[in-house]
Amino acid sequence: KNEVEQSPQNLTAQEGEFITINCSYSVGISALHWLQQHPGGGIVSLFMLSSGKKKHGRLIATINIQEKHSSLHITASHPRDSAVYICAGLGHGGSQGNLIFGKGTKLSVKP
Amino acid sequence: GAGVSQSPSNKVTEKGKDVELRCDPISGHTALYWYRQSLGQGLEFLIYFQGNSAPDKSGLPSDRFSAERTGGSVSTLTIQRTQQEDSAVYLCASRPPGQPYNEQFFGPGTRLTVL
Numbered sequence: 497k498n499e500v501e502q503s504p505q506n507l508t509a510q511e512g513e514f515i516t517i518n519c520s521y522s523v524g525i526s527a528l529h530w531l532q533q534h535p536g537g538g539i540v541s542l543f544m545l546s547s548g549k550k551k552h553g554r555l556i557a558t559i560n561i562q563e564k565h566s567s568l569h570i571t572a573s574h575p576r577d578s579a580v581y582i583c584a585g586l587g588h589g590g591s592q593g594n595l596i597f598g599k600g601t602k603l604s605v606k607p
Numbered sequence: 608g609a610g611v612s613q614s615p616s617n618k619v620t621e622k623g624k625d626v627e628l629r630c631d632p633i634s635g636h637t638a639l640y641w642y643r644q645s646l647g648q649g650l651e652f653l654i655y656f657q658g659n660s661a662p663d664k665s666g667l668p669s670d671r672f673s674a675e676r677t678g679g680s681v682s683t684l685t686i687q688r689t690q691q692e693d694s695a696v697y698l699c700a701s702r703p704p705g706q707p708y709n710e711q712f713f714g715p716g717t718r719l720t721v722l
Contacts, residue, residue: 531713537644537715538713539713539716540713541711541713543710544709544710582650594640594663594665594666595711597642597651599649
């Protein structure tokens, strides 16, 4: 079992739909990072959060530390949102600072 | 301002050769990370530099892999006697000083192909 699990692995949506990607982790982490990777490989940081909720434009990320769960929501999805979304837990202690990655969720938004 | 840059963007080498991959972090960023993404696989941590502290090498897959960071800035990841399973995209990220949970900024990666 991976330490950071994402679901679904693949997601196809119609333009305008509300999208939720889930991330659960079994290790102790100090924060959780949501990343976006476009075709061609470039990775962009979306959010780093350690509690509560963050919002940026149409993107919302939430985290529940007690339940070891985070969600990324996209409102009014658009084809340009098509990408792989990756959650990553930030390690504690000796590995403080390095990320433990989920395998990613491949999102395809159809026009 | 300039982001994280990596060079080369693509590297094709023959099995058994050594390769060096370079990362230029964002100026002023004290933390630097190397990650690897193999085809069809997720990202995996390789090594982490924080200021003048000893690097966290816990993710390096074998002793053929090494990295250094000179002057607290540029970093070089060296893979000796490359193997086909080393083929992957190697990503570098840097983080500004302060809390470890400041966001990391990723470079475009170096795609390594070992023939």
